[in-house]
Amino acid sequence: MPADRVHAPAELVAWSVEPGQVSARLDNGADLSAPLLLAADGRQSGIRKHLGIRSALWDYGQTGVVTAVEHPRAHDGVAHEIFLPDGPLALLPLSGNRSSVVWSIDRVQAQGALDMPDARLAAMLTERSAGVLGELRIAARRWVYPLNFHHADRYGAARVMLIGDAAHGIHPIAGQGLNLALRDVAVLAELLGEAATLGLDLGDIQLLRRYERLRRPDNAVMCAATDGLTRLFSNRLPLLPQIRRFGLGLVGRSSMLKSFFVAQATGLATQVGQPR
Template identity: 50%
Template sequence: MERADVIILGGGLVGLTTAIALDRHGLSSIVVDPADPEKTLAPAFDGRATAVSSSSYRMLEAIGVAARLEGEGCPINGIRVSDGLEPGGIDFEPEEGDDPLGIMFENRRLRQALRETAAESARINLLMPASAAEVVRDANGVRVALADSRMLAAPLLIAAEGRNSPTREAAGIAMARWSYAHSAIVVTVDHEYHHENIAYEIFYPAGPFAILPMLPGTRSAIVWSVSSADAPAVADLPERALAAEIEKRMGGFLGKITIAGPRWSYPLGFHHAAGITGQRLALVGDAAHGIHPIAGQGLNLGFRDAAALVQVLVEGARLGLDLGDAQLLARYERWRSLDTFMVAAATDGLTRLYGIPGRTASAIRRFGMGLVQRVGPLRDQLMAEARGETGDMPLLLRGMPI
């Protein structure tokens, strides 16, 4: 029987971050993930890139991961939002000397940095590939039987298995769930002109079109939302045709476009758990909530889950409490419930609002964006939301140890 302070099912970005943050504060974990580590680090596994908010990056600095990402990310020094290519959008630009709005990283590089950091810890036991065959949660603790007959035990189980979390389903936690009938086409492109570290969110009735700055300065990640019916055809376009379609939607402001790598297609949907805890169980990341990528907050929500849960557990351990104690888990649920609900509701509302076709709807949206552009405090509040710097922030998101 292998024992630890927690068992984490899921060794993705949020699961590994949770394990490392616990390790930095003296708590041990066993991380179980069925994926082959070598395959998940291969460039062909995941073509996505993520805007890590400034608060999330402070946590990565605090737990010793950021040093491995030095020089790998592209700071986002501004975000320009528009309704199609019409005038009257919003420019989000931080004040001189402020943190950037986020830093763009390839998911593959984030995964590699987290994996390397976790592998060096004596308090993190990485079981990859491995899968849970049976899980028992009761008053005495958590026991997990792996498919290879190994047995694990801990006071608490953390589910970080992603959108289709089997642990969440087995726990009978109710879900609000729907599909947007859209898919995201993700591809990296090279362009003629420097992106100046600016991200663009261009809203079309068919779906948002995001241009995310990458290193070097003439490379960007494209996240293009298309209808599910059209996604296979778009994903299979020849390179020159795909580049021409992307260039047209960009309005040509970054010059000529060439495709710089493979393209991927991901279905878009929404899900939100009615609760994120159970008996000796806590959900984090996509196991608890999945949102539209319209505001680039999906992974950052998961990082905020990790920061809050780790603080609750570390402070509970210092008081000598059982880490699976219902009161500790209730504190975690209270801390995260409002933030996750508000972000989920906001992204869903934006998706539906900008999906309304017609010139009248476009004019109303542009009027609203012009109002935001003119009202400085409102624009500043939205920038703070993008940075993850609102509400009751866990210490790690402030860059402070617990």
């Protein structure tokens, strides 16, 4: 994109759909126009709300505590997720001997984790992760965000498309939110590239319908899977721990099942651009 088309930091303050284009004004005073507006403005998407698009929506009663840690052991590019009684703890590899932490816990615990000294939180995370990466040290500020679910009833309107968290938001239990957004982008890039090559209108409603037809099934499957996992691992019914251990053990022993879940999680099971 040419430098004169990049406006950052800037916020969208007004927009309207007009014949053949979308017009927008930014808070820096810039007036822009294009054949298509992509709404990538997150779970609380103002564009989605402006369009009156409703979502399936519910709250998990949990909060995600996010920070980064340093550790003596190399992560070797491997992510770790530890399923604890109070919620899953994920250690996600960053550059060097650093990992991102996403800990899903109830709101009272989350406030405690936000307020406690670095050394105490690091010791707690080391203990909760069974020392898989050695003794952890807090290496970034921490923040919290409420964990909920939403999936938009539709992915846009005339000359407007929702992508990423604006269209769907899931629990971080399997770390799939970013992957879903990247798959949205991959499909949309292919569709827009094809339309541009053919000289078609990039804001045509048929393009939106093709995008939604391609992305909704994949998004719906992952939304259902992560919601089911969240409920399974957040439930304290007496027999569920044994059932969970059996299921995870079964997957761990089966190369076929592991390959299936890896393909689903990475998007390798999804053919970009199909069906037409």
